[in-house]
Amino acid sequence: xxxxxxxxxxxxxxxxxxxxxxxxxxxxxxFIHEVTSPQAFAGLDKRGIRVLRPEQVVATADHNxxxxxxxxxxxxxxxxxxxxxxxxxxxxxxxxxxxLGHPYQGIVHVIGPELGITQPGMTIVCxxxxxxxxxxxxxxxxxxxxxxxxxxxxxxCLMQTRPKLMRINIDGTLNAGVVSKDIVLYILxxxxxxxxxxYAVEFAGSAIRALSMEARMTICNMSIEMGARCGMIxxxxxxxxxxxxxxxxxxGDAWIEKLKYWKELYSDKDVVFDKEIEIxxxxxxxxxxxxxxxxxGVGVTGHVPNLSEIEEKEKPSFEKSLxxxxxxxxVNIRGKKVDYVFIGSCTNSRIEDLRMVASFVKGKHKANxxxxxxxxxxxxxxxxxxxxxxxxxxEAAGFMLRQPGCSACLGMNEDxxxxxKYCISTSNRNFxxxxxxxxxxxxxxxxxxxxxxxxxxxxxxxxxxxxxxxLIAGQEN
Amino acid sequence: xxRQINIVRSSAVPLNIENVDTDQIIPARFLKAxxxxxxxxxxxxDWRFENDDDNRPKPGFRLNDPTYGxxxxxxxxxxxxxxxxxxxxxxxxxxxFDVVVSxxxxxxxxxxxxxxxxLPVTVGEKFLQTVFxxxxxxxxxxxxxxxxxxxxxxxxPGYEHSEAEKFEISDYKKTCLLNGYDDIDYLLSVKDDIxxxxxxxxx
Ligand code: SF4
Numbered sequence: 135x136x137x138x139x140x141x142x143x144x145x146x147x148x149x150x151x152x153x154x155x156x157x158x159x160x161x162x163x164x165f166i167h168e169v170t171s172p173q174a175f176a177g178l179d180k181r182g183i184r185v186l187r188p189e190q191v192v193a194t195a196d197h198n199x200x201x202x203x204x205x206x207x208x209x210x211x212x213x214x215x216x217x218x219x220x221x222x223x224x225x226x227x228x229x230x231x232x233x234l235g236h237p238y239q240g241i242v243h244v245i246g247p248e249l250g251i252t253q254p255g256m257t258i259v260c261x262x263x264x265x266x267x268x269x270x271x272x273x274x275x276x277x278x279x280x281x282x283x284x285x286x287x288x289x290x291c292l293m294q295t296r297p298k299l300m301r302i303n304i305d306g307t308l309n310a311g312v313v314s315k316d317i318v319l320y321i322l323x324x325x326x327x328x329x330x331x332x333y334a335v336e337f338a339g340s341a342i343r344a345l346s347m348e349a350r351m352t353i354c355n356m357s358i359e360m361g362a363r364c365g366m367i368x369x370x371x372x373x374x375x376x377x378x379x380x381x382x383x384x385x386g387d388a389w390i391e392k393l394k395y396w397k398e399l400y401s402d403k404d405v406v407f408d409k410e411i412e413i414x415x416x417x418x419x420x421x422x423x424x425x426x427x428x429x430x431g432v433g434v435t436g437h438v439p440n441l442s443e444i445e446e447k448e449k450p451s452f453e454k455s456l457x458x459x460x461x462x463x464x465v466n467i468r469g470k471k472v473d474y475v476f477i478g479s480c481t482n483s484r485i486e487d488l489r490m491v492a493s494f495v496k497g498k499h500k501a502n503x504x505x506x507x508x509x510x511x512x513x514x515x516x517x518x519x520x521x522x523x524x525x526x527x528x529e530a531a532g533f534m535l536r537q538p539g540c541s542a543c544l545g546m547n548e549d550x551x552x553x554x555k556y557c558i559s560t561s562n563r564n565f566x567x568x569x570x571x572x573x574x575x576x577x578x579x580x581x582x583x584x585x586x587x588x589x590x591x592x593x594x595x596x597x598x599x600x601x602x603x604x605l606i607a608g609q610e611n
Numbered sequence: 612x613x614r615q616i617n618i619v620r621s622s623a624v625p626l627n628i629e630n631v632d633t634d635q636i637i638p639a640r641f642l643k644a645x646x647x648x649x650x651x652x653x654x655x656x657d658w659r660f661e662n663d664d665d666n667r668p669k670p671g672f673r674l675n676d677p678t679y680g681x682x683x684x685x686x687x688x689x690x691x692x693x694x695x696x697x698x699x700x701x702x703x704x705x706x707x708f709d710v711v712v713s714x715x716x717x718x719x720x721x722x723x724x725x726x727x728x729x730l731p732v733t734v735g736e737k738f739l740q741t742v743f744x745x746x747x748x749x750x751x752x753x754x755x756x757x758x759x760x761x762x763x764x765x766x767x768p769g770y771e772h773s774e775a776e777k778f779e780i781s782d783y784k785k786t787c788l789l790n791g792y793d794d795i796d797y798l799l800s801v802k803d804d805i806x807x808x809x810x811x812x813x814x
Contacts, residue, residue, distance in 0.1 A: 146812075149801070149804055149805055149808040150801065150804050152783050154781070154782055154783075155781045155782055155783030155784075156781065156783060156784075158798065158801060158804070158805070160805070160808055160809075160812075169642050169643075169696075170642075170695070170696065170697070172645035172646075173645065173646060173647045173697075176645070176646065176647075177795075181795070183799075197639075197642075198642075198643065212643035212644070213643055215643075215645065216643055216645060219645050261695060261697075262694075262695055263693065263694050263695040263719060277695035277719055278695060278719065278722070279695055279696075279697035279700070279719060279722060279723035279726060280647075280697040280698075280723075281697060281723065281726035281727065281793070281794070281795075282722065282723075282726065282794075284795060285794055285795050285798055288795055288798065288799065289795070289798040289799060289802065289805055290805065290809075291798050291805055292794075292798075293783075293794045293797065293798070295781070297718075327630055327689065327692060328630070328688070328689040328692065328715060328717070331689070331692075331715065331717060331718060332718065359693075361689070361692060361717055361718065363718050427630050427632065427692070448629065450627070450628070451628055451629040451630060451687075454628065544634075544639045544694075545639055545640065546639040546640060546642065546643075563632075563634070563693060563694075565632045565634040565635065565693060566634070566635060566657065567634060567635070567638055567657050568634050568639075571638070571657055571662075571663060572657075
């Protein structure tokens with residue numbers, strides 16, 4: 135009997151298994167950042183132990199950093215203390231830090247892949263739930279809590295129970311204007327925000343194979359929003375092409391050796407998953423969320439569900455959510471006015487996302503009463519955008535290009551959406567208060583966000599692709 | 612923080628809202644601390660206070676209602692989803708809870724809780740509704756969570772014959788909680804195996 139992609143990697147990393155209990159799983163790469171690591175280092179100090187394998191740990195500052203004037207000291211005291219603590223911990227333990235001002239600094243899930251640190255077949259963890267992003271390369275990558283960060287620092291291992299396995303197959307061809315963010319929002323709307331809890335999810339099918347690496351990352355990134363332990367996509371030629379020449383990708387004989395391993399990483403034909411879901415790519419339209427969890431989404435031409443469409447038991451949560459969003463059951467989302475547009479986060483802040491937005495807004499200007507923030511995922515993305523003249527396109531459109539960081543994705547630094555305002559956001563969470571106390575979030579693709587920036591409203595981007603040959607980034611034709 | 616859990620008998624605070632994410636449990640702006648202590652006062656901050664103002668507690672919110680109290684938090688389906696922030700488990704534990712009951716927990720939250728000696732008890736939807744109803748009817752209703760026998764039941768007058776609900780927990784984790792051990796203690800004890808793995812691994 136064959137093996138799944140997940141099991142092929144899992145089995146290679148099990149150090150030992152407790153009878154009827156969890157396994158000791160070896161971790162290849164560990165990313166850390168300023169917010170979820172200080173207590174872990176404090177824990178090590180308390181136990182009087184040191185980091186076991188500092189060369190397998192990479193650090194950056196992203197969650198809590200300002201996105202303007204990054205060359206100046208951080209003004210907010212607690213944020214500065216946290217970033218300074220990271221510096222101190224990294225230097226004391228010999229950990230590489232791509233902190234503020236470093237040419238590799240950026241959102242942890244953007245820099246890992248772009249530097250080639252993230253590779254197929256690995257086990258990767260980080261004290262951040264969107265670690266699932268890295269699974270786009272065909273590895274087991276998942277978010278952990280701070281106690282687990284401490285465990286990995288101390289022993290390079292974690293206690294883990296093998297999850298159940300789910301495969302989601304997306305076959306067919308996406309319609310013009312529909313991109314990978316729409317795929318994942320569509321899946322979420324279908325299976326809900328807890329639809330994959332307890333599972334490792336493999337995304338497969340011809341529509342996935344046709345995606346670029348960056349577009350695949352968007353999908354794996356949001357697998358945590360379904361509750362999945364991790365998301366993964368088998369490596370293929372696209373993956374290998376992406377890896378070539380990356381800063382920390384293997385070279386020479388090591389490359390040839392790795393390639394052999396990577397090419398074995400796929401689910402064998404005869405494997406059985408605990409659960410399997412089939413989706414046709416043609417069914418998917420540009421998506422948008424109306425509620426306060428990422429599973430509350432509809433096609434842009436759809437409407438907020440009517441009360442009659444909601445199960446009795448779920449009504450209180452549904453009504454609470456709509457009250458927060460200031461929306462009525464049954465209303466159309468299309469035409470809804472927005473106040474802010476946020477293009478950024480580890481879901482959609484890579485160069486392809488910025489190119490996609492730029493190609494749409496080129497020669498256009500934002501609506502007067504909308505504020506638009508573009509926050510690149512990393513220094514390298516920022517640099518590339520400037521080299522390609524994308525910054526000029528944004529400037530002409532009245533968009534504000536900020537510096538790399540998590541920014542308004544979680545509203546931890548000053549980049550918050552004011553109370554009561556509507557923000558269309560390319561990030562991954564529309565939870566109450568996520569983008570600032572009482573801020574209201576519509577999650578959407580970079581294209582749908584770009585359209586809202588220009589018109590000031592939620593619209594259907596497909597209308598702009600009718601009769602026009604436009605290259606849509608993130609979707610190889 | 613008590614590290615051992617055995618039998619917890621207490622009244623409970625009901626929070627009958629589905630899909631409670633960790634951003635609600637502890638909003639991001641409170642994550643700037645570098646220690647594990649003191650998060651309890653900001654537990655459910657934005658649900659507890661109007662406009663972030665300590666002087667304006669929202670009266671309808673259960674955690675503000677002195678009628679309800681105890682060491683057990685009873686939550687609805689998909690509790691603890693979203694961000695991996697362990698600060699959520701720290702905040703709940705710091706606010707005096709030793710047990711959280713729900714019909715469904717998000718994965719990372721469940722691990723974080725176990726690592727902080729906060730026991731997540733997964734029960735059936737029907738049992739959960741019975742508990743919610745019982746507490747709503749009489750806030751003094753007590754629950755008994757018995758880790759050694761892996762059961763939870765309503766106790767006290769009127770519940771003498773109430774049925775106990777079984778819950779799952781791995782033997783390994785159960786031993787940890789009963790004795791106050793954590794995973795790091797275990798992992799450090801198998802360090803030789805880990806180093807052997809490192810030298811022998813094929814990839
Ligand atoms: S961009 Fe948002 S989701 Fe991604 S790591 Fe930062 S805070 Fe988390």
